[in-house]
């Protein structure tokens with residue numbers, strides 16, 4: 284059973300790596316406007332972004348579609364081979380910790396949705412054809428998501444024999460003393476003391492200053508919401524004619540073009556979700572101070588974790604349009620300052636949710 288599980292993860296992460304490499308250089312998208320045709324591959328798009336525009340956007344793009352998936356696939360491959368079990372404890376700890384940091388940063392599926400949204404936006408003024416690179420990228424996302432969903436954190440740590448030497452499992456009756464035992468947030472091992480026995484991470488009973496940090500990140504994100512929504516996020520230049528677009532006007536244009544599902548998706552992801560996140564997080568902060576119904580509050584927290592990534596769609600749409608649409612004077616898309624504020628706003632919200640410790644919701648309940 285274990286061997287079978289290992290082989291499945293190996294197969295999916297290896298295929299993910301192959302498909303990702305295969306999607307980089309062949310033609311990703313071809314588009315034609317006013318008789319001019321341009322063929323762009325993912326790699327060309329990345330290089331163009333770095334050469335002509337901001338390193339900030341290029342770095343974000345490279346990390347999401349290239350660095351993060353390659354690192355995670357390689358780590359998944361390694362952690363499910365026989366070599367993993369006998370790897371020395373020091374290296375194994377570092378690699379496993381790296382995997383647990385990188386894994387939640389997966390945005391490849393969001394990127395794929397953003398590609399489709401961009402295609403809808405482009406269709407109104409150019410003829411489109413998706414190339415081999417695009418189909419390879421879809422296969423990569425499917426394999427990668429499957430490998431991630433098969434991955435079991437606890438299984439990986441248990442399989443690493445070197446880290447599990449000399450572990451003292453808590454006694455049965457120790458569970459009656461929850462205040463003494465701490466669950467390691469890196470590897471999940473339940474133990475006592477200041478340091479996790481298995482992965483050597485610092486053990487904390489609760490995240491330090493969780494409320495203050497969470498509140499500070501949230502307030503910053505609310506301030507950033509204003510420039511993010513009112514400043515233009517991109518500028519479309521067609522035959523010398525500038526058409527700057529804010530997030531809301533982008534939704535409006537899609538709606539007027541009749542792309543109702545896409546317009547709704549962007550409206551939900553870019554306008555509703557950021558506002559909803561700020562509201563839900565304020566609700567949680569109040570629930571820590573005035574404890575009531577911790578189960579419901581915990582469900583709200585899970586929802587927050589789940590919806591957070593979807594606000595990134597618009598960031599990717601701008602990155603994709605800017606890097607793909609370069610037809611000189613005929614048609615050109617350029618990023619505007621609003622997208623930087625928007626990205627910072629999303630990142631602040633993610634930080635706010637991450638610094639919140641959901642265990643605080645239960646503390647008053649257990650006393």
Ligand SMILES: [Zn+2]
Pocket residue numbers: 467468469470471472479480481482483484
């Ligand atoms: Zn640990």
